[in-house]
Amino acid sequence: MFAHSPFLPRLILVVILLFCARAGFSSTQEGGLDLTTIPNVPEANLLEIDEQVRAVLDEKIAIIRDMRARAFALHTLLFGKEALGIVYDDSITHTAQQTFITRRGNCLSHASLYLAAARYVGLDARFQLVSIPREWVPNEKFNIVPGHINVAVVIPGHKVTVEFSNIVSADESQHMRSRTVADSRALAEYYNNLGTEAAQNGNPSTAIAYLRKAITTDERVAYAWSNLGVVYKMNGYNDLAQHAYEKGLKIDKDNLSILNNIYILYRETGQHERAEKIAARVERYSRRNPYYLAKLAKSDLAEQQISEAIQKLKRAIALKPEEADFYLALARAYFANGDTRMGKRQLQIGMQRMQTQEERQKFKFKLSQLKQSEAGA
DSSP: EEEEEEEOOOOOOOOOOOBOOSSOOOOOOOOSGGGGGOOOOOOOOOOEEEEEHHHHHHHHHOOOOSSHHHHHHHHHHHHOOOTTOOEEEEOOOOOHHHHHHHHEHHHHHHHHHHHHHHHHHEEEEEEEEOOOOOOOOOOSSSSEOOOOEEEEEEEEEEEEOOOOOSSSSSHHHHHHTTEEOOHHEEEEEEHHHHHHHHHHTTOOOHHHHHHHHHHHHOOOOOHHHHHHHHHHTTOOOHHHHHHHHHHHHHHHHOOHHHHHHHHHHHTTTTTTTHHHHHHHHHHHHHHOOOHHHHHHHHHHTTOHHHHHHHHHHHHHHHHOTTOOHHHHHHHHHHHHTHHHHHHHHHHHHHHHHHOSSHHHHHHHHHHHHHHHHHHOO
């Protein structure tokens, strides 16, 4: 997907995940993870492409004389269904070469392949970080805040925005706040992604290794420091976690994810004066996080504060109306409040929000659990 605009210097693009990273620590063992066993991460060549890729580009793209047409043709060749058909998969982070071989990857993977290929055929291509609307994606142990990266191709008089994901169109992303970044920043994003994926998969040693690599590649990636702090904290290394969070905040003092993470750590470790200094900012952040509101509502229900739970769940739905689980939780609150009519109404809305058969089965299972709990009450 493409969009172009009059040339503007130094345009940028962003890729973000919730975690942050910290490098170069040594420590005695505090939890079940021995930090002396953290593996080394080999240097990745994010933009390397082999002879096979270059041969395809020589045959199909390099012969096109007009640079704008060349940029469009390259996108069609790599991602068009009638050509190589490389597909978008937000769960996979690959180098340019891996993306070509496997024919799939996330926005960073697609951007890396396109940029490497574009430069090979003589285009002035740059990574671009894009500030997309903030969204929280729930995981079993933490929430993830996705980010986005694409490619800007500079042609005399114009900047062409090259998009890859199914979430944001080129026309949309070119109107979002963005900035071009160095290749080293994209490489740090690559390591950060692999680190967060390892954390999600329950591999803390690998996660720490990649997150440390991210911040040694570019120490200014604030959320990489935060992600490292999350992994340290999950494994009992609170001092290292605090150091990582505080380093991230020095880089980006308004990063809401880091503020939330360090606030929780301060509270849990008895540093109440420090926690109080940032409490108001964290509260404003929390009110914009629908999953955090849903968790608070769950606590309200457990304490029989049903009206408060209903209000929080309504706010969560207003922030993210497509999340079917919020309607199930709201139905549960209404049933607990004796309002059967509104409870059934929320269940109907939740079922309508289901997009796939798998989601509908999941919702039906939760619904059956709710009915069983009502029958036993």
